[in-house]
Amino acid sequence: MSIVNIMWAGGSPYVSVHKVHQQILSQAEPGAKVFNWLLQGQGSCCSCESTREWQLSHRLVKGRHVWGLLRPWLRGRFRQALEHVNAQVVLLDGLGVLRLLLPILREMPAVRVAAVFHGKTRLRRSDIALLRDFPALRLTIVAVSQTLAQAIEQDLGMPVQVLRTALEPEAFRSELLDRSAARQALGLSNDVTVMGAVGRLVDSKGFEYLLDAFAQASLQQPQLHLAILGEGVQRSLLEARIKTLRLEQKVSLVGHCNGLARLYRAFDWVLVPSYSEGLGLVLQEAVIADVPVLCSDISVFREQLGSAGWYASAGDIDAWAQAIAECATLNAAEVARTQFKALEPEQAWQRSSLIAKTLLRQP
Structure with a gap:
């Protein structure tokens, strides 16, 4: 074969x-x-x-x-x-x-x-x-x-x-660093509430408006810190926006990280502000890592999390600011458990594996 x-x-x-x-x-x-x-x-x-x-x-x-x-x-x-x-x-x-x-x-x-x-x-x-x-x-x-x-x-x-692409849950979880080690790897303090965002720095990922929403939310929740992991053509634009909003001490543009999948437990929440996605593996990776997700209210995310998801309209700065501030007050572990149950990672992995086998069968 x-x-x-x-x-x-x-x-x-x-x-x-x-x-x-x-x-x-x-x-x-x-x-x-x-x-x-x-x-x-x-x-x-x-x-x-x-x-x-x-x-x-x-x-x-x-x-x-x-x-x-x-x-x-x-x-x-x-x-x-x-x-x-x-x-x-x-x-x-x-x-x-x-x-x-x-x-x-x-x-x-x-x-x-x-x-x-x-x-x-x-x-x-x-x-x-x-x-x-x-x-x-x-x-x-x-x-x-x-x-x-x-x-x-x-x-x-x-x-x-x-x-519907799925991760093998046990294999993924076995590679994760614990909260302290992951934060140390990213240079993040243990004394702040970290909102993480992961993806290419391109327009479709919505990071530019996320910065404006985060600036508003951090006025209500001053303990918040935003860490964006990824690289791309919008880096200089995002750096300029961070300076304009005076967020230099509150936002980290970490860049591309080798072994990114091991670092999710550095975050208290993961934010996915994309305008569109084919699937959005970041959502799956965060939930399997026991980190709750706040994401854009688009159908592909509702397909995966249903009523267990926390959503805000893509591009709506005020809605995202309010949602970020509210999420910071919630019991993150409890939300993560609810989202894990909704995602059904083990069942999703079994289904995707069976379909993949049929794609690779001999003619």
Whole structure:
């Protein structure tokens, strides 16, 4: 059995995407050969037998303008590589990878394909035609949440398999540092109430308005501290906003942390102010770490926490300020227990594992 996992890119911005694929690949049959290919960038978050970094330029992968003339040559290289490893199952990371490789895979009748969607995307007419023309018995379209699957199904007019990605609870919890050690690793005092936020520093994550909401909340609850873990293009903007709000002593922009998943117990609460998410693994990681979550009131989060969630409208500074201040007064351990029960991590892991096995079965 030979499985090829083809990813858009490596590096810290794609950690959550790699985690999803790693969880799928963990359900491969014993003895299966797993090959991890990165179209761009370096490194991998997947424990694969072999990693190949293609080092392709963004323009070449996109195939725009004159670069489109090289598409046949590039696809020929990929076909040769797939035949060389005797690929039987190919796992594709989202729309960009799918556009490049589905035309090749359509002509390889011995190969089964699983195309995994991780977030909202705009399907072109050509994308819809590409997916509909692919032999249905050899293609499974996968979305990482029910919310995302419904959106893609509506646009595509084809069935989409829901694989609500889940973490293996016991394995995840076994790696966690305790509160004191996690705070020491992040340089945080034990004498403050720490609100944590985790993710790429990009507009869709909502960290800019979170700073304004936190500034208001900390006037009511002066013991609050906000720690944002992650890196991205908005760092300079967020640093400037912190200075404008005079929050230098109350907000830590920690940056990218190796072993981030071990650090959740440094936080009293985790804040997830995203405008949109395909799933939001941060929510799952926090709840499994016994840390309660306050998140945006979007359907993908309600899908996971239901009535046990604490929500505020995405982008609403006043609502978030009020919610942060209120959460700081609650019994965090009790909220965490309620959210853990709602998330059902063990049952979710078992369900996702069974579905993943079907994606990797031999044609």
